[in-house]
Amino acid sequence: MKLTLQVWRQERPESKGRLISYGVNDVSPDMSFLEMLDVLNIELVKKNEVPIAFDHDCREGICGSCGMMINGRAHGPGRGIATCQLHMRHFKDGDTIVIEPWRARAFPVLKDLMVDRTAMDRVMMAGGYVSTKTGGMVDGNTLLIPKPIADEAFDAAACIGCGACVASCPNSSLMLFVAAKVSQLALLPQGQHERKERVESMLAVMDENQFGSCTNTYACEAECPKEISVTHIARLNREFIRAKITA
Amino acid sequence: MKKVISFYHSSVGKKILMSLAGLFLCSFLVIHLSGNLALFKNDNGESFNHYSEFMAHNPVIRSTEILLVAGFLLHMFLGGTLWLKNRAARPEKYSAYKLSDNTPFESRNTMLSGSIVLFFLIVHLKQFFLPSRFFGETNMYALVLQAFASPLYDLLYLAALVMLAYHLKHAFQSAFQTLGLRKGKYIVLFDAVAVVFWLLIPIGFASMPIYFFLSTLK
Incomplete structure (x- = not known):
C-alpha cells in the first residue's frame, strides 16, 4: 500500500x-x-x-x-x-x-504527537488509591465479594489511562477516566474508608486542571480502548451526590 | 454552607442543578400541553378562555410562575457557563474531528437547539403571555386562531418544536444520567420514558397549529 x-x-x-x-x-x-x-x-x-x-x-x-x-x-x-x-x-x-x-x-x-498527560496523574494523586496497611498476603476467600460486583469493579479497573476519553470528547472532559477510578474503588470493600473524600477531591482536581465537563454525548465510551461504560459516569455522579448530602 | 458552595463550584454540581432545573421545565411542558388541549373542545373556545383566565390570575399559578422563571434562568445560566468552560477546554481545534461517527446530532447541538427554543419562547411570550397576563386580553381563543391562521407563524412554531424535540431527545435521558439514576435495569425504563417524552410532547403541541391551520382551509 x-x-x-x-x-x-x-x-x-x-x-x-x-x-x-x-x-x-x-x-x-x-x-x-x-x-x-x-x-x-x-x-x-x-x-x-x-x-x-x-x-x-x-x-x-x-x-x-x-x-x-x-x-x-x-x-x-x-x-x-x-x-x-x-x-x-x-x-x-x-x-x-x-x-x-x-x-x-x-x-x-x-513534541509532535506527544502530549503531557500528568494532569491525569494529579487527579489520581487526589484519591485514586486506597491508603490502608494491607499487611501480608491473606487467604483466598477471606474477603467475600459477590461475582457481579467483582466483575463490575474489574471492568472499571481495565482503564489504562490513555486519555482517549478526553481526546474524543467535544468538551475535553475527563469524566470517564475519573468515573472508572472512583467506580472501581467504590465497589470494593477496600475502597469504603475514603469513599466520600475520594470522589470530592478527585473531581475538584479534575476541575482545577481545566478539563471540560461532561455533556453525556458518550463519545468517550465509543472510543475507549477498554470499552469502559458510561454507566460508571452515572455511578460517579451518584457518589458525588452521596458525598455531598450525607454528613 | 461550605458543602453547598463546593457543590456549586464543582462542574458535576452545576450539571446536577442544571438537570434538576431542566426536569422542572419538563413538568411545565406537560402542564402547558394538557391545559392547551382545551383548544380542541368544540365549544367556540369557552373552556380554553376559562383556562387562560385561570392561568393568568390564580394566585397559586402566579407564585409558581416565579419559580418557573427562576428555573429557566438557572437552566440557561448554568448551560451557558458550562458551555463556555467546555469551549475553553480545547483552545486548539482538531483539523480532522469525526465526533459525528460516535455521537448523535442532538447530543452535539443542545446549545443550538436550546437557543432556537429560547428565541421561539420570546416570540411566544410576546404573542400570548403578555396580552393575557398584563394587557387584560380575555379572548385568548381568538388570539390563538388568528396566530395559527398565518402559515409563516405555523412554520416557525413547527420548526421550534422540531428543535424542542431534539433538545429533549438528548436532555431528558441526559438528566437521569447526571443524577446518577441511569443504572442497571432502570436504563431501559428511563430510555423508554425518554423516547415517549421527547416524541409525544412536541407532537402534542404540533397538533394544534396543524389542526387550526387545516380548519381555516375548509
Missing part, C-alpha cells in the same frame, strides 16, 4: 506546529499503525530529518502510552483498541491519513 500521511509536527511545547505531508510506500496490511510510523521514521532518519515523536511502550494495548487522533478518531477506526492494536488493513491503498496529538488545554503538546 502507498499512503499519504498528514502528521502534526511541533518542535517544542511553545512553538507553533503544523500538519506536514509524508508519503509512505510499501506499507503491509499486517503492520500495526505504530510499525508503519517506525518505517516512516527510519526513512526520515536516513534523510537526516528529525523523526516523528510519539509515545509508545508495550505495543499490546495494556500500558496506555500510545494514543493519537487518526482521521479524527481517538486511536483511529475500530472499537476497543489502542493505537498500537490498529492494523493497516483498516486502510486502503492511496488513503490520506491525518494524524494529530490529543488536543485539550489540560494536555499540552510536548
